[in-house]
Amino acid sequence: MTFEYSHARPALTVDCVVFGLDQRKLQVLLIQRDLPPFRGDWALPGGFVQIDETLESAARRELREETGLEQVYLEQLSTYGAVDRDPRERVVTVAWYALVRMSDHRVMAATDARDAAWYGIDDLPSLAFDHDLILQAAQKRLQNKVQYQPIGFELLPKKFSLSQLQFLYETILDRELDKRNFRKKILSLGVLQELDEYETNVAHRAARLYRFDRRQYQRMLKQGVHFEI
Amino acid sequence: MTFEYSHARPALTVDCVVFGLDQRKLQVLLIQRDLPPFRGDWALPGGFVQIDETLESAARRELREETGLEQVYLEQLSTYGAVDRDPRERVVTVAWYALVRMSDHRVMAATDARDAAWYGIDDLPSLAFDHDLILQAAQKRLQNKVQYQPIGFELLPKKFSLSQLQFLYETILDRELDKRNFRKKILSLGVLQELDEYETNVAHRAARLYRFDRRQYQRMLKQGVHFEI
DNA sequence: CGGGTTCGTGTATAATGAACACTAACCAAA
DNA sequence: TTTGGTTAGTGTTCATTATACACGAACCCG
Numbered sequence: 447m448t449f450e451y452s453h454a455r456p457a458l459t460v461d462c463v464v465f466g467l468d469q470r471k472l473q474v475l476l477i478q479r480d481l482p483p484f485r486g487d488w489a490l491p492g493g494f495v496q497i498d499e500t501l502e503s504a505a506r507r508e509l510r511e512e513t514g515l516e517q518v519y520l521e522q523l524s525t526y527g528a529v530d531r532d533p534r535e536r537v538v539t540v541a542w543y544a545l546v547r548m549s550d551h552r553v554m555a556a557t558d559a560r561d562a563a564w565y566g567i568d569d570l571p572s573l574a575f576d577h578d579l580i581l582q583a584a585q586k587r588l589q590n591k592v593q594y595q596p597i598g599f600e601l602l603p604k605k606f607s608l609s610q611l612q613f614l615y616e617t618i619l620d621r622e623l624d625k626r627n628f629r630k631k632i633l634s635l636g637v638l639q640e641l642d643e644y645e646t647n648v649a650h651r652a653a654r655l656y657r658f659d660r661r662q663y664q665r666m667l668k669q670g671v672h673f674e675i
Numbered sequence: 676m677t678f679e680y681s682h683a684r685p686a687l688t689v690d691c692v693v694f695g696l697d698q699r700k701l702q703v704l705l706i707q708r709d710l711p712p713f714r715g716d717w718a719l720p721g722g723f724v725q726i727d728e729t730l731e732s733a734a735r736r737e738l739r740e741e742t743g744l745e746q747v748y749l750e751q752l753s754t755y756g757a758v759d760r761d762p763r764e765r766v767v768t769v770a771w772y773a774l775v776r777m778s779d780h781r782v783m784a785a786t787d788a789r790d791a792a793w794y795g796i797d798d799l800p801s802l803a804f805d806h807d808l809i810l811q812a813a814q815k816r817l818q819n820k821v822q823y824q825p826i827g828f829e830l831l832p833k834k835f836s837l838s839q840l841q842f843l844y845e846t847i848l849d850r851e852l853d854k855r856n857f858r859k860k861i862l863s864l865g866v867l868q869e870l871d872e873y874e875t876n877v878a879h880r881a882a883r884l885y886r887f888d889r890r891q892y893q894r895m896l897k898q899g900v901h902f903e904i
Numbered sequence: 905c906g907g908g909t910t911c912g913t914g915t916a917t918a919a920t921g922a923a924c925a926c927t928a929a930c931c932a933a934a
Numbered sequence: 935t936t937t938g939g940t941t942a943g944t945g946t947t948c949a950t951t952a953t954a955c956a957c958g959a960a961c962c963c964g
Contacts, residue, residue, distance in 0.1 A: 450677045454726035455684045458767060497683035497765050501756035525754045525769050527730035536726050538687060540754050540767075609911075626913070627953070650909040651960040838942075855944070856922065879940040880929035 456527070456536040460505040461492030461577065463523070463541065463584035464515065466548035467601040471566045472617050473548065474581065476573070477512050478561040483533050484574030490581065491562070492539065505542045513562050519545040519600040523584055531576045543584040545600035592618050593675050596637060599658040607645060607653035608632065615675060635673060637663045685756070685765040689734040690721030690806065692752070692770065692813035693744065695777040696830040700795045701846050702777065703810065705802070706741050707790040712762050713803030719810065720791070721768065734771045742791050748774040748829040752813055760805045768804075772813040774829035821847050822904050825866060828887040836874060836882035837861065844904060864902060866892045 464475035476488040491512040495504040502520065509515045523541040531537065548564070565571065567585065572578065592598045598614050599606075612628050632638065639659040644652040666673070693704035705717040720741040724733040731749065738744045752770040760766065777793070794800065796814065801807065821827045827843050828835075841857050861867065868888040873881040895902070 448679045448681060449683045450679050451684070451686075452677060453723065454678045455680070456687050456724060456726060457680075458685050458687060494682065495685060495756070495767070497685060498758060500758055501754060501767065522753055524751055525730060527724070527769070529727060529729055538724070538730065538769075540756070607911090624954075625911095626955085629912080630914095631952095648910080649962050651911045651962085653911060836942085853922070853924085854942095855924085858943080859945095860921095874942095877941080878931050880931085880942050882942055 454536075456538045457532075458495045459492055459537055459539040460495055460501060460508060461490040461539050461541050461580060462505055462509055462520070463490055463543040463581050464509070464513065464518070464546060465543065465584075465588060465601065466546050466551075466564060467614060467617065468548055468564075471568065473564040474567055474570065475513055475515075475546075476563060476565055476571070478563075479574055480560045487574040488565075488571045489574035490541075490577045495540075501540050502542075505540075505544075509544065512560065515544070515546060515551055518551075519597060523580070523587055526576060526580060528576060539580075541580045541584070543587065545588075545597060547601065547603060549603045589619055594673060596658060596663055596673050605641060605643060605655040605657055607655055609653055611656075631675065635666065635671075637666060637673070683765075685767045686761075687724045688721055688766055688768040689724055689730060689737060690719040690768050690770050690809060691734055691738055691749070692719055692772040692810050693738070693742065693747070693775060694772065694813075694817060694830065695775050695780075695793060696843060696846065697777055697793075700797065701814075702793040703796055703799065704742055704744075704775075705792060705794055705800070707792075708803055709789050716803040717794070717800045718803035719770075719806045724769075730769050731771075734769075734773075738773065741789065744773070744775060744780055747780075748826060752809070752816055755805060755809060757805065768809075770809045770813070772816065774817075774826060776830065776832060778832045818848055823902060825887060825892055825902050834870060834872060834884040834886055836884055838882055840885075860904065864895065864900075866895060866902070 466473040466475065475491065477491050479485055479487055479489050491508055493504075493508045493512070495501060499507065501522070505520060506516075509518065509520075520542055521544075523543050525538060525540045527538040529536060531539075570578070570581070573581065592615065598611070598618065601614060602610055608629055611632065612623055612625065615628070616623055637659055638656040639662070641655045641657055643655045645655065646652065663673070695702040695704065704720065706720050708714055708716055708718050720737055722733075722737045722741070724730060728736065730751070734749060735745070738747065738749075749771055750773075752772050754767060754769045756767040758765060760768075799807070799810070802810065821844065827840070827847065830843060831839055837858055840861065841852055841854065844857070845852055866888055867885040868891075870884045870886055872884045874884065875881065892902070
C-alpha cells in the first residue's frame with residue numbers, strides 16, 4: 447500500500463537521549479545501527495512516528511522496541527530539521543530525553559538485531575546523523591533542569607542515601623558541592639522522607655536512606671515555594 | 676505532481692506565537708482563517724513546512740507571508756502532535772515564539788486575504804486547533820526566559836528608559852517590582868549602555884535612555900556571571 | 905582491637921534580597 | 935510667573951540566604 451500527497455512531506459521520527467547513572471558516571475544508552483546509512487555506527491534509539499500515535503507514544507514505543515525500557519521519565523527536548531541531516535531524504539526528528547534507574551532496568555534487550563549499550567557521557571563514540579548535537583543539547587537541558595525540578599530522583603533507586611544524591615548532582619552539574627550545605631539545603635526543602643533503613647553491605651558506617659516524597663513536593667509547589675539546588 | 680510513500684506521513688507545520696508590547700499590555704499577533712477548518716476563527720500564524728527549508732526558515736517565511744514581519748527574535752518552543760489536533764488529517768506542528776518591537780513593525784500587511792491583528796494577552800478570542808494550549812505554553816516560557824536571558828529587550832525600542840524596562844518585566848511577569856531595587860539590579864549587571872539622550876514629548880521630567888549592550892553581555896557570560904532578574 | 909572509610913553534624917561571616925520616601929525636573933494650565 | 939501634576943532618580947537598614955570550614959561517631963574487616 448502506498449500513500450500519495452500533493453506536496454512532498456518530510457519523514458517524521460523521534461529520537462531519545464536516555465540517561466542513566468552508575469557508581470562512576472552519567473551514562474547514555476546507544477544502539478548500534480545495522481542498516482544504512484551509518485551502518486555499524488552508534489546512534490540514539492528512535493524511529494518513525496506512526497500515523498496514529500502521538501509523539502510521546504512513538505518515543506516510548508521505540509524505547510521499548512529497541513532497548514526494552516518501559517515507564518521511564520520522558521520529556522520533549524527539541525525538534526531538529528536541518529535539511530540534510532539524513533542523507534537519504536528529508537527527515538525531521540523530535541528529540542526527547544529520558545531518565546532511567548539503571549539499577550531497576552538492568553535488562554537491556556534489543557528486540558531487533560541491533561546492539562544496545564551504555565556509554566559514559568565523557569567517553570562517547572561518534573554518533574550517526576546529528577545525534578551528537580542532540581545529545582549535547584540534552585545534557586545541557588538536564589544540567590539546567592535538575593537545578594529547579596526534582597527530576598534527579600528518576601536516576602536513583604527509590605531508596606537512596608544523601609551521599610548518593612549529592613553524587614548525582616555533582617556528576618550531572620560537573621562540579622563539587624559542599625557536603626554540609628548540600629544536606630542542609632536538600633533537607634530544608636522538605637521533600638525527602640527519612641526512612642528507618644540504612645545501606646547494607648558497605649565496609650563502613652551505613653548511611654540512612656531517604657525517599658523522594660512526591661506529595662510533599664506538590665504541597666510545596668502550591669505554596670509557591672521553589673525547588674532549587 | 677504527487678508524492679508517494681510506503682507509509683502514511685503526518686503533515687508538518689510551524690506555528691508562531693508573536694509577542695509585542697504596547698503602552699498597556701503584552702500583545703499577541705493573530706490571523707483570521709479564511710479557509711476551513713475553523714474558518715473565520717483566529718489562529719496563530721503558521722503553515723506547512725516545505726521540503727527544502729529548515730524549520731526555522733519555515734517559521735520565518737510564514738511570518739513574512741502572513742504578517743509582514745521580518746528579522747524578529749525567534750525561538751523554538753515545542754512540538755505538538757496530538758493525533759486529532761487537526762480534524763482534517765494528522766498534522767504535527769513545531770511551535771515557535773517570536774518577540775517583536777511593535778514600534779518598529781507598525782505595518783502589518785497580510786499578503787494573503789486573511790486579517791491579522793494584535794490582541795491583548797488577557798483579552799484573547801478563542802483560537803483554532805490547539806493554539807490556546809500553545810499560546811499558554813509560550814507565555815510561560817517567556818515568563819521563565821526573561822528572568823535569566825536578556826531577551827526582553829527585543830520587545831522594546833532600541834533606546835528605552837529604565838521605567839519602560841521595568842514596565843516590561845512587570846507586564847510579562849505579572850507582578851510589581853520595586854523601582855529602586857530593579858534599577859540597582861539591572862544596572863549592576865553592566866549590560867546597559869547609558870546614553871546622553873532623554874525622552875521627548877513627555878509632560879513631566881524626561882527619563883534618560885539606555886541601550887542594551889550585547890558585547891558587554893557576551894563578556895559577562897564568559898566570566899561565568901549570570902543574567903538574572 | 906586497630907586501621908580504614910564514610911556518615912553526620914553547627915557556626916561564623918559574607919553576600920544578596922527586600923522594604924521603604926523624598927527631592928528634582930519638567931510640562932501645562934491658570 | 936506661579937502653581938499643580940506627573941514621573942525621574944536616588945541610599946540605607948534589616949532580614950534572609952549562601953559560603954566556608956573540621957572532627958568525632960559508626961561500622962567493617964583483617
